[in-house]
Amino acid sequence: MPAMAPKFVRSSVREMEGYTPGEQPGLGERVVKLNTNENPFQPSPKVMQAIREIEPEMLRRYPNPGGDQFREAAAKVLDVTPDMILTGNGSDDVIAVALLTFCGPGDVLAYPTPTYSLYPVLAEIDEVKVVTVDWDNHWSLPIDALLATKARAIFLANPNAPSGTFVSPDKIEELANKFTGAIVVDEAYVDFAEENCVPLVSKYENVIVSRTLSKAYSLAGLRFGYAVAQPSVIREMNKTRDSYPVDAISVVAATAAILDQEYAKVSWDHVKSERARLTGELEQMGWSVLPSQANFILAAAPGGKGKEAYLGLKQQGILVRYFDKPGLGDKIRITVGTSQENNALLGGIRALNLTEKQAELAKA
Numbered sequence: 001m002p003a004m005a006p007k008f009v010r011s012s013v014r015e016m017e018g019y020t021p022g023e024q025p026g027l028g029e030r031v032v033k034l035n036t037n038e039n040p041f042q043p044s045p046k047v048m049q050a051i052r053e054i055e056p057e058m059l060r061r062y063p064n065p066g067g068d069q070f071r072e073a074a075a076k077v078l079d080v081t082p083d084m085i086l087t088g089n090g091s092d093d094v095i096a097v098a099l100l101t102f103c104g105p106g107d108v109l110a111y112p113t114p115t116y117s118l119y120p121v122l123a124e125i126d127e128v129k130v131v132t133v134d135w136d137n138h139w140s141l142p143i144d145a146l147l148a149t150k151a152r153a154i155f156l157a158n159p160n161a162p163s164g165t166f167v168s169p170d171k172i173e174e175l176a177n178k179f180t181g182a183i184v185v186d187e188a189y190v191d192f193a194e195e196n197c198v199p200l201v202s203k204y205e206n207v208i209v210s211r212t213l214s215k216a217y218s219l220a221g222l223r224f225g226y227a228v229a230q231p232s233v234i235r236e237m238n239k240t241r242d243s244y245p246v247d248a249i250s251v252v253a254a255t256a257a258i259l260d261q262e263y264a265k266v267s268w269d270h271v272k273s274e275r276a277r278l279t280g281e282l283e284q285m286g287w288s289v290l291p292s293q294a295n296f297i298l299a300a301a302p303g304g305k306g307k308e309a310y311l312g313l314k315q316q317g318i319l320v321r322y323f324d325k326p327g328l329g330d331k332i333r334i335t336v337g338t339s340q341e342n343n344a345l346l347g348g349i350r351a352l353n354l355t356e357k358q359a360e361l362a363k364a
Contacts, residue, residue, distance in 0.1 A: 012127055013124075016121065021036070022321050023319055024038035025319070032201050032317060032319065032341050033198060037214075037296050038218070038220045038292070039216065039220075041267040043219055044256065044257055046259070047256045050253055054248070055346045058252075059248060061248075063246065063248040065243065066086075066238070067226075067245075067251045069251050070224075070255045077259070078228065079334075084230060085226055087224070088227070089223050090224060091211060091225030091226075094211075094224060097227075097240050098153070098237065099243045100240040101182075102145045102151050102153040103123075107151075108151040109129070109151060110131045110151035111133075112132070112133055112142055114327055114328060116160075122191075129218050133146055135165075135297050139290070140172050141167045141171045142176060143171070144184070154183050156185050157186040158197070159293045161189070162292055164297055164298055165290055165293070166194075168198070171331065172200065173203075176200065176206060179206065181206065185200075185207065185209050188211065189214060189294035191215070193293035193294070209227065210227050211226055216267075217258065217259075217264055219257055224253070274337075275292060275297060278336060281346055282346075285349060285350070300331045308328055308332045308352075313348050314363070316348045318345055
C-alpha cells in the first residue's frame with residue numbers, strides 16, 4: 001500500500017493520479033524499444049558538434065531567458081517572426097504554460113478523447129474543469145460538440161496521440177472561425193504528417209501551435225519545445241512561464257537541430273516509409289491499423305487481445321505501449337523504429353501467433 005499523502009498537500013493533488021510515462025529501460029538493457037515514440041535516428045552531427053563547442057562561460061551565466069538564438073533560427077525555418085515563438089522545457093512545458101495562461105480555476109478545458117493523457121493531469125493541477133467529447137466517425141473533428149462545451153480553451157493533438165490520426169488544417173480553421181477561446185494545436189508529431197497549422201497562426205489570434213524537438217529531431221533527452229502564436233499571445237504566455245525555462249546547452253543544441261533540415265528530413269522519410277510497411281504487414285496478419293500520420297501506429301490485435309500482445313512482446317524483449325482505457329484495450333501503440341527493429345517487432349508478433357495456434361491445436 002502506498003504511504004498516505006501528508007495533510008498539508010493540496011486536496012486536489014492528493015486525490016489526482018499523475019501522468020504515467022512509458023517504460024524507460026536502462027541504457028545497457030537489450031530491448032527493442034518501440035513504446036515512447038523516440039526517433040530511431042541519432043541527432044544531427046551538427047547538434048553534437050555544437051554541444052562540444054560550448055564555452056564554460058555559457059554555463060557560469062544564466063541563459064538568455066527567451067532562448068533568442070533558437071527563436072531567430074526557428075523563425076527562418078517556419079517563415080514567421082521571432083516574436084511569434086516561445087520556448088519551453090519540452091512541449092509539455094509549453095502546453096502547461098498555455099493552460100495556465102488561458103484557463104483559471106473552474107474554467108473549462110475541452111478536447112476530443114482519447115488523446116494525450118497529460119492534458120487532464122495538467123488541468124487537475126490548475127483546478128481547471130475538463131469536458132471531453134468523443135471523436136466523430138473515422139476520428140474526424142467533433143466541432144459542434146466542442147463548441148457546445150462552452151470551454152475557454154480547446155486542446156487538439158494533431159496528429160493525435162495515441163491514434164496517429166490527423167485533422168486537416170481546413171477543419172481546424174473552421175473551428176477557429178466559430179470558437180472565441182484559445183485553440184492549442186499540439187503538433188508534437190507533425191513533421192511526420194503532410195500538413196501543419198502554422199499558416200493558421202498569422203490569420204487567427206486564437207490559434208496556438210505547440211511543437212517539440214523530441215520526435216522529429218531525435219532530442220527527447222534534451223527536453224526542448226516551443227509555441228508559435230501571434231506576438232500578442234506570446235507576450236501573455238511569457239508572463240506565466242518559468243523565469244529561465246530553457247538552459248544554455250539546450251538552446252545551442254536545439255538551434256543546430258532545427259537549422260539542419262536536410263538531416264532531419266532523412267529520418268522523417270524513413271519513418272513514413274516504414275510506417276506504411278508496418279501497417280501493410282500487420283494487416284496481412286489480421287491486425288486492424290488506423291491510418292497514421294505520426295511516427296507510430298495504433299493497431300488492434302485479432303480477437304481483441306491487445307494486452308496479451310503487449311505482454312507477449314515484452315517477454316521477448318520488445319516494448320510497445322498499452323493503454324488500459326476505454327476504446328483502447330484491444331490495441332497496442334507501436335513506435336516506428338529502424339528497419340531492423342520493425343523486423344523484430346513483426347517477428348515477435350508472428351511468434352505470438354504461432355504459439356497461439358500451437359496452444360489451440362493442443363486443446364483440439
